[in-house]
Amino acid sequence: MPIKAQLFITCLAEQFFSDTLKNMVGLLDRLGVQSEFPADQTCCGQPFFNSGFQSQARSMGKKWLELFARTEGYIVSPSGSCVDMIHHHYPELFPEGTREHQMAVDVAARTFEFTQFLVNELKVIDVGARFPRKVTYHASCHLLRGLGAKEEAKTLLRNVKDLELIPLRDEETCCGFGGVFSVIYPEVSEAMMKAKLQCIEESGAQAVVACDAGCLMNIGGGLVKRNSPVKAMHLIDVLASQ
Structure with missing residues (x-):
């Protein structure tokens, strides 16, 4: 079975670093990783969260989570800041015991920044x-x-x-x-x-x-x-x- 990676491309990368995203797909392909792109993905809500707009961040976070929770395999992103949002702030946006909180915990566990994915998960350094x-x-x-x-x-x-x-x-x-x-x-x-x-x-x-x-x-x-x-x-x- 091929390794699957869902691409979480992030807002800034999509708008200003399209060549970088293409290179990410090419590198993953060379390493035997099958890339998939969830087409309906949106902003993760980090700008709202950092500005103190918890309700708006929660709304965007829920939409993002529901999309990626339906996918399989790893979730890989070229942005450390957006992955940090998923790892550390999504779980705190939703009360413990709720469906959304458990989704946040589960999705965060398979979400990785690109370099961490290569070195720590694929064990690739060259x-x-x-x-x-x-x-x-x-x-x-x-x-x-x-x-x-x-x-x-x-x-x-x-x-x-x-x-x-x-x-x-x-x-x-x-x-x-x-x-x-x-x-x-x-x-x-x-x-x-x-x-x-x-x-x-x-x-x-x-x-x-x-x-x-x-x-x-x-x-x-x-x-x-x-x-x-x-x-x-x-x-x-x-x-x-x-």
């Missing part, structure tokens, strides 16, 4: 990629702190042929995006982003890699505004390189 560049890694907050994924992405990068992984000063410091945080506190967000960009450029890397679309939009946009030669890339796109 996908046969080649990327002859100097690369540094930004640890996205929700992936690192929420999901506890500290080494998976770097393990995959270390096994990319001809890639030189360069340490990043303040690697685990937030880039300033934080979803709605960047809208509510733009001055603070911009200051945090500038500090992160300084670290990235000081590293001497040709590309900065992360595993969350929000971080990549923020960092990538900041690099473009500075006319920086450094490119912001999703790890999936590096792993798809030959």
Whole structure:
């Protein structure tokens, strides 16, 4: 029986990282994983939850859960922040003892961020990629702190042929995006982003890699505004390189 993976593509990835999603499907196929796409999926409700709109988040969460609860196999996403929402906040949105709470617990148990799925579930650390560049890694907050994924992405990068992984000063410091945080506190967000960009450029890397679309939009946009030669890339796109 082939391994099945339901693709939880996330809002930002669908709108701004379509090539990354295609590369994710291609990588899974090469690894013998059968990808399926639940076509009616919507936002997981994280923006509402982070803004304090519990009722709206609960409504969106219920719809998301009912869709994915009908699927089989793993649920895999290219975004640590959205997976963190499923793992840690869905169960608390619904009272214990309810059908929705049990659905949240069951679905969360089979939902994984892409790098965790590869390294921890498939036991794959080398996908046969080649990327002859100097690369540094930004640890996205929700992936690192929420999901506890500290080494998976770097393990995959270390096994990319001809890639030189360069340490990043303040690697685990937030880039300033934080979803709605960047809208509510733009001055603070911009200051945090500038500090992160300084670290990235000081590293001497040709590309900065992360595993969350929000971080990549923020960092990538900041690099473009500075006319920086450094490119912001999703790890999936590096792993798809030959």
